[in-house]
Amino acid sequence: MASIGPNELFFLMQGLKWTIALTLIGFAGGGVFGLLVALAxxxxxxxxxxxxxxxxxxxxxxxxxxxxxVVYYGVALLGFNIDAWIAVAIAFTLHASAFLGEIWRGGIQAVPRGQTEAARALGLHYRSIMKDVVLPQALRISLPATIGFLVQLIKGTSLAAIVGFVELSRAGQIVSNQTFRPLTVFAIVGLIYFLICWPLSLWGAGVEKRLQTAAR
Incomplete structure (x- = not known):
């Protein structure tokens, strides 16, 4: 069995880089379209x-x-030859927009209706009501659930390997095949995921606790 040295660890870090990049793109794109979904x-x-x-x-x-x-092979059937990176980014953006849209929809509906009615009575238009009154409160209310979904999205990036995208989990599989040390390699991979997701989970729990305290 080969040892796990600097080259193998560097390869895992390269996979981690793409995991983080895919998460950020999916979350940012999903956030933009998710807001439109929530408003709709x-x-x-x-x-x-x-x-x-x-x-x-x-x-x-x-x-x-x-x-x-569906995104990776469906786009190819339409005659477009796109890179796996682009296909995966599109799929994660669509996926995130649906979940974030529903999370933020709940936040919007949690804002007391009286505030919207008061804003209308003052002559504010729909855009101003949403931008200045409703959305700031809605996003704050839904922040714990949003953070929870971000954690799920980070872990979900491991599925991108199925279409040939080399992220952290796929990089771990490649290193495992080269070194014949699957337990050691995936223990390292699991630790990396834990070090990323655990602080976010603590943050989400802390935000939720503060919101509950403020609501009393």
């Missing part, structure tokens, strides 16, 4: 609400692994 879910037009409810149902009701397959 709370719109006054029933057809818009139903359409976005269907969108959310599709992505929440199907495995992320299947979504990666």
């Amino acid at each position: 879910r709370t719109a006054e037009v029933p057809s818009i609400r139903r359409a976005t409810a269907g969108y959310i149902a599709v992505f929440q009701g199907t495995p992320l692994l299947m979504q990666l397959f």
Whole structure:
């Protein structure tokens, strides 16, 4: 059995780099589209609400692994030859937008209706009501759930290996095959995931506790 040296650890760090990059792209892109989904879910037009409810149902009701397959191979069937990196980024953005949209929809609806009615009475338009009154409170209310989803998204990036994307888990598999030390390699990989996700989980729990204290 080969030893795990600096080269193997460097390769794992390269995989970690792509895991973090994919998480940031998926979360940022999902945040932008998720906000639009949340606004559509709370719109006054029933057809818009139903359409976005269907969108959310599709992505929440199907495995992320299947979504990666559909985007990667589906785009190829349409005649577009895209890199695995782009396909995975699109899939994670769509996936995150559905979940974040539903999380933030709950936050928007948790804001007391009286505040919206008071803002309308003052003559504020919909954009100002959302930007200045509703969304700041809604995002604060939904922050613990948002952080929880971020943790899930980080761990979910391991599924990207199925379409040939080399992130942390796939890098660990490659190193394991080269060194024949699967327990040691995946213990290191698991520790890296833990060191990333555990502080975020503590942060989310702390935010939730502060919100509960403030609500009393």
